[in-house]
Amino acid sequence: MEYVTHLDKADPSRATTSKHGLKFTSPVKYYDFHVYYFAHQPASLEESDELRDKLLSDFPHDCADGSILVKKLPDTKVIGPHPTQFWEADVLRPEVFIKVLSWFQLNHGNLSVLIHPQTGNDVLDHFQHALWLGDKLPLFDVFGASDGAIPEFGVKRGKRIKTEDFDNHKTVL
Template sequence: MEYVTHLQKEDPSVATTSVHGLSYTYPVQYYDFHVYYYAHNKKSTEESDALRAKLLHDFPEDSANGSILVKKLPDTKIIGPHPTQFWEADVRRPEVFVKVLSWFQLHHGNLSVLIHPQTGDDLTDHTKSALWLGEKVQLLVDIFPKNVEKAIPEFGVKGGLRIKPEDFDSHKTIIN
């Protein structure tokens, strides 16, 4: 995935530390928003591109400091469990999550948006604990391995470590 926005190298904690002392209920560490579109459909692709541009425009400070991490795949690539193309926005700070959630509720248009927590249990996060805006898309959940130790991808670090939920808050993110 290509990162459109990035954590600040000098101080990644700006994007990961609540300015109001808020936190999610354990084991939730952050949230992913997956915006689905169809690359073979010009109207769908244009709507998706416009929505991503509007998100960046409407949240310039949060996008610039990495509080909203936007990532996208090449239009020809599909990665499971997602059955079609998507781009995503990841949010660690609860006060930013509330703003982004309500923004997507008002602006997702014809696009489906999967919103799920990151707890280390990928199957449950993407299914039973997920929220949907628009039409629910059937996920390819067979790809999730069974009986694996719970681990959460490091927030905002391409190819980053997978961290145990209980160690997530004490982990120091270092951007090279």
């Protein structure tokens, strides 16, 4: 995945620390919004691109400080457990989550959106803890016999990314 927005390098805690003292219910760390589209259908791709641009323009401050981390696929490949192409918005603060959730409810159009918490167990998060807007699409269990955990921000082998490396990092699953 390629990052479209980034954490504030000077103060990355701005993206994760609630301005109102709010916290997600443990063990939720943050939420992912997966916006599904069909890359080989021009209307679907255009709607998806327009929705991502609208998110960026409607939430300029939250995107600028990294409270909304927007990522997109670098090509048309499908990455499981997802059934088609998607772009993603990771929402790191509770007060931003509620704004983004209601925004997606009103703006997703013909696109399906999977919304799930990040608790450390991606099998449960994707398959049992998920919310859907639009049509619910089938997900594929690509996790196998592992514990179902994908490292935070999708970094292979659980490697942690330093804030200064976010701009140059590409997620590898």
